[in-house]
Amino acid sequence: MGTFPGPQEPLPSRLQRGTGHNIRASNPPIPMPASIWVFDPRLTREEATALLCSLSERGLQAEIREIPSGLVAVVEEAPPDLRPPPGVLRSSTVDLPPGLSRRRFLDAFASSLAAGVLLSGAGGAALFASPPTPRRDDVEEVVVGTAAEIRARGSKRFRFGREPCVVVAAGDRFHALSTVCSHLGCLVRWTPGSSQLECPCHRAVFDLEGNVLEGPPPRPLRTYPVKVDGGRVVVGRRTAP
Amino acid sequence: MIGSALRAWMSRPTAPRESLLRDLGRLAVLLFGVEVVTGSLLALYYEPVPEAAYRSVGTITGTVTLGWLVRSLHHVTGHALLVVVALFLARAFLLRSFLRPAGRRAWVLAVGLLFLAIAFLMTGSALPWDQEAYWRTVITANLVSGIPLLGGWLADVFRGGPEVSGTTLVRLFALHGLVFPWLAFGGLLLARRFRRQGGMP
Numbered sequence: 001m002g003t004f005p006g007p008q009e010p011l012p013s014r015l016q017r018g019t020g021h022n023i024r025a026s027n028p029p030i031p032m033p034a035s036i037w038v039f040d041p042r043l044t045r046e047e048a049t050a051l052l053c054s055l056s057e058r059g060l061q062a063e064i065r066e067i068p069s070g071l072v073a074v075v076e077e078a079p080p081d082l083r084p085p086p087g088v089l090r091s092s093t094v095d096l097p098p099g100l101s102r103r104r105f106l107d108a109f110a111s112s113l114a115a116g117v118l119l120s121g122a123g124g125a126a127l128f129a130s131p132p133t134p135r136r137d138d139v140e141e142v143v144v145g146t147a148a149e150i151r152a153r154g155s156k157r158f159r160f161g162r163e164p165c166v167v168v169a170a171g172d173r174f175h176a177l178s179t180v181c182s183h184l185g186c187l188v189r190w191t192p193g194s195s196q197l198e199c200p201c202h203r204a205v206f207d208l209e210g211n212v213l214e215g216p217p218p219r220p221l222r223t224y225p226v227k228v229d230g231g232r233v234v235v236g237r238r239t240a241p
Numbered sequence: 242m243i244g245s246a247l248r249a250w251m252s253r254p255t256a257p258r259e260s261l262l263r264d265l266g267r268l269a270v271l272l273f274g275v276e277v278v279t280g281s282l283l284a285l286y287y288e289p290v291p292e293a294a295y296r297s298v299g300t301i302t303g304t305v306t307l308g309w310l311v312r313s314l315h316h317v318t319g320h321a322l323l324v325v326v327a328l329f330l331a332r333a334f335l336l337r338s339f340l341r342p343a344g345r346r347a348w349v350l351a352v353g354l355l356f357l358a359i360a361f362l363m364t365g366s367a368l369p370w371d372q373e374a375y376w377r378t379v380i381t382a383n384l385v386s387g388i389p390l391l392g393g394w395l396a397d398v399f400r401g402g403p404e405v406s407g408t409t410l411v412r413l414f415a416l417h418g419l420v421f422p423w424l425a426f427g428g429l430l431l432a433r434r435f436r437r438q439g440g441m442p
Binding site for chain 2: 057
């Protein structure tokens with residue numbers, strides 16, 4: 001087999017390129033010890049790989065590279081007590097400048113991918129396990145706010161269970177309506193200027209009783225009974241469907 | 242420590258150009274893990290009572306946040322698991338790995354796991370307890386009662402009585418959520434050992 005440079009001599013450029021270390025790093029290099037093992041040239045790549053099994057058990061990284069005279073392994077961050085396995089003719093320790101090898105990049109990429117999948121799974125599981133908001137049918141009544149507050153604002157949006165709704169003060173009465181358009185489910189808006197509810201999707205217009213004044217909706221808006229109880233506006237469950 | 246263990250696991254050497262089909266077993270383990278996680282989540286809401294079972298499944302898909310996703314995942318992964326185990330067996334059959342001395346019991350184990358996957362699907366599809374589930378359970382019980390000698394007794398054990406009833410639903414749930422998962426877990430541990438001994442294809 002050919003000659004192999006000792007620790008003090010520069011590494012062959014092919015080896016440097018092969019390990020992927022960025023030798024042109026602009027930061028002052030922090031030396032990283034690495035062991036270079038030269039295998040018996042009679043070994044095949046599979047046999048050399050098998051010899052490196054014990055390394056991965058210790059959590060060490062090794063890469064096998066072909067050089068003209070056979071195979072070498074570069075063991076990154078080799079601890080001082082690391083003994084080369086049988087089948088290694090010669091070993092030497094060198095200080096490699098730090099950098100991001102392909103292996104490290106792939107490790108980091110795979111780890112962050114796995115962490116992302118696990119984290120989003122855990123987040124989804126937490127959402128699933130938290131008790132759901134009750135449906136419209138499970139709610140008896142909702143206290144929207146004080147009568148004075150709603151009169152001052154003119155209207156107030158709220159949710160009856162999951163259903164987005166609005167309560168509107170008109171004269172001395174309050175009207176509570178679902179804001180889900182009966183046409184395709186867009187959210188209608190209360191427009192104080194015209195005293196109507198308008199759907200932005202298909203220009204449907206409803207009055208305060210929920211009746212369709214204009215546009216394609218097949219049914220009126222869903223309305224809810226409202227009562228004022230001790231100055232609070234309370235929206236109750238709808239009796240008719 | 243976790244980091245170095247993970248790194249060791251990720252950088253373990255493999256033969257070059259290894260067939261992806263070698264990973265069917267690992268894929269089955271991964272899918273089983275998904276089933277365990279999603280199944281445990283579904284069990285948070287499912288009620289194995291005839292009056293409440295169908296409604297609770299509706300609650301999961303309709304009301305619970307991401308419930309539709311968890312239930313679909315559980316459903317689809319269950320079927321995918323059956324496909325993967327079947328592919329695994331087909332590969333073992335074509336490679337004739339059961340002819341090796343260590344491969345014989347591995348083959349038997351793999352066939353057992355295939356039947357277990359089918360049993361998972363049969364019990365799981367009955368849990369919503371709608372008309373289809375009820376009649377399917379009746380048919381399953383009749384199938385079981387056709388087994389020679391022990392069939393009648395086994396069918397009674399499966400039904401929890403002479404008729405398919407609410408007791409049957411509780412038993413289906415216990416089989417699907419407790420008994421079969423532990424069986425599968427043990428089977429997969431055994432499969433790992435067989436694989437290390439070179440038996441598993």
